[in-house]
Every structure is written in structure tokens, then in C-alpha cells.
Amino acid sequence: MEHEAGRGGTRDRDSEGRARNARPRDGLGRPLPYGAPGVERQPEGVPRSPRETVEEAQSLLDAGKPFHAHEVFEDAWKSGPEAEKGLWRGLAQLAVGLTHAARGNATGGARLLRRGAAAAEEWAAAAGLPRPHDVDVASLAAWARELASAVEAGGGRPVNAAARAPRLRGR
Template sequence: MTTPRDRNPQGRAENARPRDGLGRPLPHGSAGVERVEARDRTAGEALDEAQDFLDREMPFHAHEVLEEQWKAAAPEEIALWQGLAQLAVGLTHQRRGNPRGACSVTARGAQAVSGYAEDPPHGIDAAGLLVWAHDLVDTPEGDVPVPRLRG
């Protein structure tokens, strides 16, 4: 007999198990951290919320905010938001002790963000993020600070 899958209000499969600060599932009934609320955000709101999660060492949650923004972005900004989400995933892997995953995802995210380095929208510090990404890739097992999304 299979166990019924957790479903969200729209009926889609969604794991309802609580999660830790790095997004890892915890046993049912555990006290996890807050979940990211799915909602429409302006670019500024998404960047502020993602930065708050990063500052609280919750890069998985920052990734969820940035990924939601990427899926709603105008075509000319899709790669930017995807790259920002990948940078947060790279930090998640680094914090989870997976240097190989951290390097590969961070490098992909940096490549995407680099296309916006000349004229980054929304006050995004693309140049600073690229320096941060290269630092993480160069020393994935080192003491890497959280990135600053805006200057």
C-alpha cells in the first residue's frame, strides 16, 4: 500500500514535511523553519526577501523566492533570475558540505548573471555577485560569506 502524497491547495504534489534552515526535510511532527510563501512580488520585494533569507543563513529559502521570480519574469530577465536562484542553490550546496555541487551550480549561476554585468536591473550588484561566485568556486570548502544581491 502506498502512502498518499502531500498536496498543496491547488492539488499538486508538495512535500509538507517540515524543513531545516538549509531546506532539508525533517521528520513529520518536527519543528521546522518557516516556509516560503508563494505570492506575487515586485523585483525589489523578491530581492529584499531573498537577501533576508541569505542573511539568516537560509539560502534554500532565498532560492525559492528567486526561482518564483524567475518563473514570472519578463523574457529579457529570465536568465538573470535563474542565475540568481542558482547562486543561492550553490550556497545551499556549500553550506550542506557538497563542494562539487556548490561549484557546478554556482558556476552556471555566475555565467547567467554575467550577461547582465554591463547594465544590471533593479540595483542588482552583478559585478559583486560575480566576484563572490568566483570566490566560492575557488574555495568551496572555505568560509564563504553570504552574497549581497544589491550594492
């Protein structure tokens, strides 16, 4: 990773010249100063089966790392079958919603939790698959809406991401 001078700062570039952010991040994806110890980031563009995607994301959610789970869902959204993009995008939005809620951003967290719940439900209904890849969409949407309401009522107090992690398979 190289650093190149940009508009008043540096930009991280990969070996092919694409912009990348190499700053270390904490468990909720917040950038830390260069050189600070951070949480290992999820590699981008990793092809996973749907089962592997759900298992990896659940493991990250359980560890209180919803930002990193979002990256796993984003890989599935960007590299998976066109017909499933709506599902993975909705799940990524749920993970980002939990990320914002854990950071204390009540407005953004609640908005993304509700948006992700609606997107996943709409996709599942249109596809006629209430449990795509064994993901319990109805239970997940109910979790998201309940958490969105709790986050709003909490007045911006951060939630514990690990304690509030959803069960993707409803178990």
C-alpha cells in the same frame, strides 16, 4: 494538505490535488521528519516587485537561509517578465550553490555557484544592464567564483551560509 499513498510511501497533495512536499525543512531546506519543528517555508507563487524580490532574498541570505532565498528568486523567474528570466534563474542558481556549499556538497555547490555567476553575467551583458534592479552582477559573480574555489579547496567542509552570504547590491 492531504497525504495519499504512493509508491511505498505517502505523497503530499494540496487542495487541488497537485503534488506538494509538506515535510518540515531546516534552514538549508533539508527535509525533516513529519511533525518535527522546522523553519517556515517561503510561500510559493508570491508576486513581488523586483525591489521586493531582492530585499526579501537578501534578508533570507543574511539569515543563513539560501534555500529559501532561492525560492524567492524562483518566484521571480517563473512569474516575472520573460525578458528577465535569465537574471532570476542565475540568481536562484547562486542561492542553491550557497545552499549546497553550506550542506557540505563541494562539487554541487561550486558547480552551481559558477553556473549562476555565468548566467547572471551573460544576461546582464546581453541586456546591457550591469546593475539590473540595482543588483551588482559583477561583484556577485566575483563573490560566487571566489566562494566556489574556497568550497572546492575546503574538501567538503560546510560553509557558514550567513557568514558567506553575498551582498546582492554590492554594499
